[in-house]
Amino acid sequence: MEATPTNHTQYREEKLTFGKWLWNIWKGMSTALKGMGITFKYVYGVKPVTIEYPEVREELPANSRHRLYNDVQNCISCYQCATACPVDCIYIAAERRDKDAPPLKTDGGQAIKLDLHQYTIDTALCCYCGLCTTVCPTECLTHTTDYEFASYTLDQMKYDYMTPELKQWRDRIVK
């Protein structure tokens, strides 16, 4: 390897004289004391900005993007969220409703023409970008402000919103 001689990055140090040595000591002490004067102002009379986490919880803004929740009763199975998802973590299975079946409507008044059989989100894959919630026509898919949902296995991160346990979340975590 032929090293290219450059002096763009090199610097040859000047000789240290006794006067410079004393000057260094003086500058080092005076500027350090000045800095300490600044830090000592933070000792008393300053309100702490940190919070004691498990006991005190910060109130998150209303549009914080955390755990997704789908209110399946209002879902019209339009697949728009699954199409918009950049990581493909939404799995939907639906089939056409029987003609004889009683007509269903969402809270917003839209007719539900498809029977939803499966609505699963793999939260471990989700990147919390929020694109799925912006395209939802009935606004049933929302980001909640619930952020404590670590689990032990990857399987537990797959949320099937058709199950009764997850339907109960509605009262607990939806804004």
Add this chain to the structure above:
Amino acid sequence: MADTNLETKWIGDGADLEKIKSDLLTLNMGPQHPATHGVLRVEIQTDSEIVATARPHLGYLHRCMEKHSENLEFRQVIPYVDRMDYLAAMNMEHGYCLTVEKMLDVEIPRRAEYIRVMVAELQRVASHLMFFGVYAIDLGAFSPFLYAFQDREQILRIFEELSGARLLYNYIWIGGVWNDMTDDHLRRIGALVDDIEEKMKKYHALVGENHIFVGRTSNVGIMDKDYCYQYGGTGAVLRGAGVDWDLRKKRPYSIYEEFDFDVPVGEGTKGTLGDAWDRYWVRVREINESIKIIRQCLEGIEEGPIMGKVKKILKLPEGEVYMRTECPRGELGYHLISDGGKTPYRLKVKSSCFTHTSMLPEVAEGQMIADFVATIGSIDIVLGEVDR
């Protein structure tokens, strides 16, 4: 392992080679060393405390983002570009959206432009505050880190209320921005920048003027003008070498030409021109310049819509475009090739952090290990952007 040619290079002219000569020791700095900014691994060969060679090893944060984006619609790429430079995600989004809009020929509402510039500059302030704190930690000072994070946290809080996320926003969209800023936000940003400007004077007196800090950084990691030109260094590295080059001024994009601000350049105040202290000093002054721009935004912001008219299913015309923007860490270029479909045919990202990492080995030769840490810290790289 020992390379005798290298040894003669860094020991110097008058030294007695036989006396000093010893075997070189290979040492890995990183990937988890706290002083190496994320997951950079530098393989260094040392003789006692002097670095003979340094080789950065990359790839620990490689996300295959460029290949991924070939299978994603143009809107879906935005969450991916967020994750490149996670400390300045707004600037990444801004650059990407400008690239797509350059091809799309869409008119951006004035209010959206103002909000974009404002969040981009706020992000620059946050990123430089992060640099300030982490650099102080690199050199052994702990309190500045806490002070800087305290201020950065307030900026992130505003971003969280705007977009819903703290780091990976997905806030700037093709054609505009996602959510509108309320008057309350504008008022709080005004108060916040006043606060930060006042505090930065204090912080600079605490860190930048400290003689120990000056001793650690001046005449260390010198990258002069020619060296930056050779490697293609940009951003604060180039400006620290005394070159007046800022894309916001020289090649104005968005609405930057309407604002009045200065470009701080290094002057070699404490040592040689282009040393670590100069780069630090450029970044600290850039915070003040960003604050100037934010103030002008707050005065000039207009009422109106925040999204332009963009089709729901986005198709770009055939062709290619290159767009570069000034990010906190340097120039970021997007080269987008479209074949007329819904997804990019190719999206190449030119990252300044990658360039700056390649500048390291030559600077490292002959440095002390502690000085090498100061050099890595001063170029302020984010490994997410290096590996992409």
